[in-house]
Amino acid sequence: MTLKLHSNKTINIFSALTDTALDLPIITEGISAGFPSPALDFVDLTIDLNKHLIKHPSATFYGRVKGSSLKNAGIDDGDLLIIDRSLEPTNGKIAICYIDGEFTAKRISVKKNELWLMPENDSYKPIKIEKENDFLIWGIVTHVIKSF
Amino acid sequence: MFALVDCNNFYASCERVFRPDLKGKPIVVLSNNDGCVIARSNEAKEIGIPMGAPAFEYEQHFTKHNVQVFSANFALYGDMSQRVMNVLSDYSPEIEFYSIDEAFLKLTGFEYFNLQEYGNEIRYKVHKWTGIPISVGIAPTKALSKLANRIAKKYPDITKGVYIIDNEEKRIKALKWLKVEDIWGIGRQHAKKLKAIDVNTAYDFTKLDDSWVKKNLAIVGLRLKRDLQGIPTLDLEEIQSKKNIATTRSFETNYTKLEQLQERISTFAVSCAEKLRQQNSCCNSVMVFIHTNGHRNDLPQYSRNIVIQLPFPTNSNIELVKFGKMALEKIFKKGYHYKKAGVIVQDFTPEDIQQLMLFENRDERHISLMQAVDKLNKSYGQQKIRLGSQDLRRVWKMKQEKLSPRYTTKLSDIITIHC
Numbered sequence: 001m002t003l004k005l006h007s008n009k010t011i012n013i014f015s016a017l018t019d020t021a022l023d024l025p026i027i028t029e030g031i032s033a034g035f036p037s038p039a040l041d042f043v044d045l046t047i048d049l050n051k052h053l054i055k056h057p058s059a060t061f062y063g064r065v066k067g068s069s070l071k072n073a074g075i076d077d078g079d080l081l082i083i084d085r086s087l088e089p090t091n092g093k094i095a096i097c098y099i100d101g102e103f104t105a106k107r108i109s110v111k112k113n114e115l116w117l118m119p120e121n122d123s124y125k126p127i128k129i130e131k132e133n134d135f136l137i138w139g140i141v142t143h144v145i146k147s148f
Numbered sequence: 149m150f151a152l153v154d155c156n157n158f159y160a161s162c163e164r165v166f167r168p169d170l171k172g173k174p175i176v177v178l179s180n181n182d183g184c185v186i187a188r189s190n191e192a193k194e195i196g197i198p199m200g201a202p203a204f205e206y207e208q209h210f211t212k213h214n215v216q217v218f219s220a221n222f223a224l225y226g227d228m229s230q231r232v233m234n235v236l237s238d239y240s241p242e243i244e245f246y247s248i249d250e251a252f253l254k255l256t257g258f259e260y261f262n263l264q265e266y267g268n269e270i271r272y273k274v275h276k277w278t279g280i281p282i283s284v285g286i287a288p289t290k291a292l293s294k295l296a297n298r299i300a301k302k303y304p305d306i307t308k309g310v311y312i313i314d315n316e317e318k319r320i321k322a323l324k325w326l327k328v329e330d331i332w333g334i335g336r337q338h339a340k341k342l343k344a345i346d347v348n349t350a351y352d353f354t355k356l357d358d359s360w361v362k363k364n365l366a367i368v369g370l371r372l373k374r375d376l377q378g379i380p381t382l383d384l385e386e387i388q389s390k391k392n393i394a395t396t397r398s399f400e401t402n403y404t405k406l407e408q409l410q411e412r413i414s415t416f417a418v419s420c421a422e423k424l425r426q427q428n429s430c431c432n433s434v435m436v437f438i439h440t441n442g443h444r445n446d447l448p449q450y451s452r453n454i455v456i457q458l459p460f461p462t463n464s465n466i467e468l469v470k471f472g473k474m475a476l477e478k479i480f481k482k483g484y485h486y487k488k489a490g491v492i493v494q495d496f497t498p499e500d501i502q503q504l505m506l507f508e509n510r511d512e513r514h515i516s517l518m519q520a521v522d523k524l525n526k527s528y529g530q531q532k533i534r535l536g537s538q539d540l541r542r543v544w545k546m547k548q549e550k551l552s553p554r555y556t557t558k559l560s561d562i563i564t565i566h567c
Contacts, residue, residue, distance in 0.1 A: 056277065057231075057234070058230075058231040058232075058234040058235050058277055058278065059231070059235075059276075059277035059278065061555070061556060061562070061563070062559070062562045062563075063562055063563045063564065063565040064562055064563070064564055064565065065565050065567050066564050066565065066566050066567065067566050067567035068567060069567045070567045075567060077567075080562075081565060085276065085277055085278070085279065086276065086277045096565060098168040098169075101169050102566050103563055103564065103565050103566065104565060104566045104567065105565045105567050106567075134169070136168060138168070138279075
């Protein structure tokens, strides 16, 4: 918020705007009058994982995994899932589905007009979606974050 | 052209995004402290739960109809609102966020688009991305877009949630359908006045004499009339900044002492002052009210409010608390059990336009002091810096027995995915 501090016919003085920040790469070369460092041309911006992992912030939600039916896809109990609702559910994608009262993640498989939810763990069976199931596809898993 | 986008039963819809099992089931959301109903799903409206219904009176009704009851989860609603608004921002360079669940989009230059398809696309995308269902009204003026939205919402089967007023026939039909008390911006008092002279619909209103409208409803009424006639008069943001800001609460127990109420009024005044500063306004008058519990027939009842005109416009915590307490002392009476109190600030002027008064002026030092306070409270958490009249130990314990998880704003509350 800028505030008018002083004003007369010739000049208006405002307070400085200080409530936002802009991060700039720090240049540690010092200032010298000689030959500039060639490395300065290659200063990178910082890596912001938000930008790389989240393409549609307004449509992105997080979920916590419980269970091991997607073990072979690299999704384990306790992992954090990044879910993007804006993406279309297509064959082979890992989707967050709502079925009969709970959220679940499974790989989607469409075979001859049949919709199957495929596990990635031999101890689990594929689920065929029938008309009587209370079912909806809620979002698409784009990334999984694990902590070691 | 303007589009008004309005989220359908917003709070209830937010809860439903994370609870798809509640589709088609009645939902109500309760106010702070679980006092009364502030939002209802369509199903809850159908079984006759009125807006503002006291929760305790309707408890049996809720159980009988299997109504899902939620405490207000403003962290969730605020985040979902931002998501919806962000998606909408892709559809017009000029947008006015009118309320937590409504936005006007200016569609100047979009006339050659197929607006029906555009409306459908907005509706599809907001729902797909955020899970929130919306209604879209499109018309040549703001007031008409509000009306078109009402039609879209009222007749979802026919309109599929998108309605456009783009010719005279539709405009007249819509105006004849809209009751005068439902016109956007016409208050209850004005509606009464209009009905007294046999103006019952928005159409009747547009047929009134300009001079009559101006005399009885002031220039705002005249602008509204033009807008309803299809002449673009209201532009984005014109009715934007709030006319008043209120902070009111029911107490978890009854208060009988002046000191207890003073503490509450101070805290409410500070909250109003913060909101004023957020929108760069100062207020010129303050209303304070207190009342006893109307449902306790066994106790003596008392309810009073008082409006005090301030000697100068202000948005300083210190000054508003001072005036708030002054007002409270004028209306407080011993011997009653107070259940609710509130502070409402009104009559705003922009912060940077200050008229110098002859005798008393605002203390300019407060401006920078308040900036410092806001900054500290922002970085160290709510209410770290308080005034002496606010209880430092007191952490506001809100009754929130039916609070849903903060699915989108707290990592420990995110949805569980069964794998």
